[in-house]
């Protein structure tokens with residue numbers, strides 16, 4: 001039975017990846033950071049139904065010795081580094097935490113693997129935010145990076161360190177440059193969940209307005225369930241490499257919003273307001289990925305259309321709130 005160690009298992013992708021790997025027969029070790037709210041911190045694992053099948057262990061991405069001990073003890077075949085301060089807007093308020101966890105934290109995990117069990121295969125959760133002020137449309141593995149936030153700059157550091165550990169030490173370290181992916185387990189602060197939760201509240205009469213920031217920003221939105229399979233496929237290759245994972249379709253925040261209101265049988269214009277306080281100091285206006293390399297080499301293709309994703313998220317939020 002192969003063993004996988006996942007950092008960030010309590011997040012959206014950690015939950016979907018735990019389900020996927022258990023389905024493949026893995027022993028799944030999930031690292032969680034100590035919290036005073038340990039009863040609620042594993043809520044996503046409960047929702048997805050893997051809480052009783054994963055082994056949860058304490059550690060922190062900023063603490064090298066905790067990571068070394070975990071890698072020494074479990075000798076994982078595969079390490080998925082998903083942990084991060086992942087909310088772009090917060091990265092301007094907390095640039096140092098973001099750099100420490102999202103940037104240096106990835107290097108700390110790479111170091112733990114290099115010291116304790118270098119034969120482990122390593123996955124780094126890189127991001128389309130690294131393309132930022134895009135230098136080409138669509139974006140692929142050859143597109144130059146231009147980060148636009150402390151988060152994106154931290155991810156870019158982690159990305160190049162993953163490449164560097166592969167080239168310097170021969171480690172099987174791959175980086176997935178994933179475009180936005182969503183699900184019913186998306187954090188409430190991200191725009192898609194903010195919208196589907198807001199629409200569900202309006203539908204149930206709990207609220208009558210939804211306030212958003214920049215409605216014209218465009219994103220390439222996929223489903224987290226599809227994207228975790230791509231992570232796994234990268235680590236099954238003989239040679240480690242970097243891959244863009246995306247749907248190849250872009251839509252604005254306004255488009256997403258319109259779909260969400262329509263899915264609930266409501267008119268967007270009656271309820272949506274904008275607030276300049278939600279605008280970012282520097283915006284990423286357009287992301288559109290070309291995942292041609294992933295399709296050619298990994299045989300990976302996304303399967304969930306945006307309309308289905310929106311409908312699934314709305315249905316889940318209606319159910320949650322009705323409870």
Ligand code: NDP
Pocket residue numbers: 007008009010011012013014032033035041059060061062081082083084085086087101125126127128177178179180181182187
């Ligand atoms: P989430 O924000 O949902 O999850 C982040 C996880 O990191 C949580 O489990 C969190 O734990 C954990 N974490 C944060 N700080 C630490 C720390 N110091 N030590 C250990 N664990 C920590 O992110 P997603 O699941 O959406 O994304 C997974 C990864 O992929 C992230 O690195 C993200 O930046 C990246 N990414 C995401 C994309 C997306 O569209 N979702 C696209 C491209 C990249 P806790 O529960 O305790 O807060």
Ligand code: GDR
Pocket residue numbers: 086087088089126127128129178179180181189190191192194211212213214215217218219253278279280283284
């Ligand atoms: P993003 O996701 O920054 O792309 O990062 P987010 O959903 O936060 O923003 C997407 C776009 O929507 C605009 N927007 C709003 N955003 C939020 N959060 N709240 C609002 O009210 C709102 N109104 C408009 C934003 O300005 C932005 O343009 C996500 C994260 O998961 C990262 O970790 C990951 O790396 C990238 O996706 C790929």
